[in-house]
Amino acid sequence: MATGRNHRPATRSRGIPEATVARLPLYLRALTALSERSVPTVSSEELAAAAGVNSAKLRKDFSYLGSYGTRGVGYDVEYLVYQISRELGLTQDWPVAIVGIGNLGAALANYGGFASRGFRVAALIDADPAMAGTPVAGIPVQHADDLDRIISENGVSIGVITTPPGAAQQVCDRLVAAGVTSILNFAPTVLSVPDGVDVRKVDLSIELQILAFHEQRKAGEEGVDTAPDPAAPPVRATTGRKGPDGDMPAVMPA
Amino acid sequence: MATGRNHRPATRSRGIPEATVARLPLYLRALTALSERSVPTVSSEELAAAAGVNSAKLRKDFSYLGSYGTRGVGYDVEYLVYQISRELGLTQDWPVAIVGIGNLGAALANYGGFASRGFRVAALIDADPAMAGTPVAGIPVQHADDLDRIISENGVSIGVITTPPGAAQQVCDRLVAAGVTSILNFAPTVLSVPDGVDVRKVDLSIELQILAFHEQRKAGEEGVDTAPDPAAPPVRATTGRKGPDGDMPAVMPA
């Protein structure tokens, strides 16, 4: 198995903390909004409010990039936009391939957030031969058989997986073999990748389940009776069937 | 502003750490797969591998739920599925409303991950009158004017926002006013909500930007020349225009 060693030794090199990197896009977005309104400078306080974070955290985050602020004044908006963009690697073009053009894949292809900011949908790939040639978001879908060639020819290093869970690992392997080193995975699957390949996952049902947890807690804090039965201890029936306190609702995860 | 106070005082009450809660859905998914294969028990080692985490971490996570394992044997799959489902609140029905039926909203409505596991798409809402009545994923789209009534009548406490960024805050406010206390936000916006309302965000472009950062780093680690110029210091031109080392590419975030 070995999911490429699970621990991330954090961002070494010049050492920008991972948590900071994750917030840079947030700052960038807020700064861009200010830039469009021709606001010349912002204080850490204002920018932090716009980005929804703590001002101290923001200042510390920026301190990892260098001393780009002016004391008594704040940060130059345009300059900061440029610096963060450069740090994030957004000053160059990133061709992206989306594999699995179902509802979600098509939605992403049409999503404006991709086109802007350095990312370009370079290819749409699907395993269904019937889809080959069909244009989605103005881009013709190509067949998965040509995946390797498509990735190479377009110099794609970032792949987006929106296939059904069953196909995700196989697609992932092929992407990696073709040279992709960063993967954004929408399939509800744990992907195994070799070292050096980054995987980020976006999992809708996980997010919902986390919300449900808190929601249940909120409801339980008043009415109470959330944990009525101590529930049956691990009785551990001989083999399979077990019905401790009645019958369990056979929840259907995925 | 005040985004409902940014700090999360962690999960108090019986005190399941937030990080653990975030992993429970992962375990649940792995366990369900085992359950479908009629595997009676798993060791922490096996389950951890399937979920892509450390076995020690998994055991510690489970320890917050109680002592559900049997030493020398492992965990009873069915029983654990039930316990985690119950802990996450998945043994009850969660009616969900999706607001903003564009490409993404439609994709989510069709997404199988919603229907399963306790979540039910109870309503689709859009501001476009032309869409009203049109069935998406078998569910007729309703107009935003009736949002309040729709939420109330269906007892929706979890809302999903897939509107354009400009409309997100307004929709959010209306959802909250109607009684929604958990929001899954796909719009690239920082939402302000009152205390007691949970917001989780899924932001595609942020994920991509994080990948781009690491991708750039990887590329720079070999060829080097990633940071050629120390770049101009915060020269801070009188007002706006600034062209330190040429011209900045005017990156277009959102």
Add this chain to the structure above:
DNA sequence: CAATCTTTGTGCACGCGTTCACAAAGACAT
């Protein structure tokens, strides 16, 4: 029933991330 072997549950230490609080830096006014 005793010995052995497997696997859990957890005390402990370490490291990252967050927050506080303040000194230093610089703008601005006089």
Add this chain to the structure above:
DNA sequence: ATGTCTTTGTGAACGCGTGCACAAAGATTG
């Protein structure tokens, strides 16, 4: 030029999350 006022940049403390390593628990075997 000097003083005041604003805001940055950061040292230090704290808390959470992670991983190690091992004792305790129980299954299993002889």
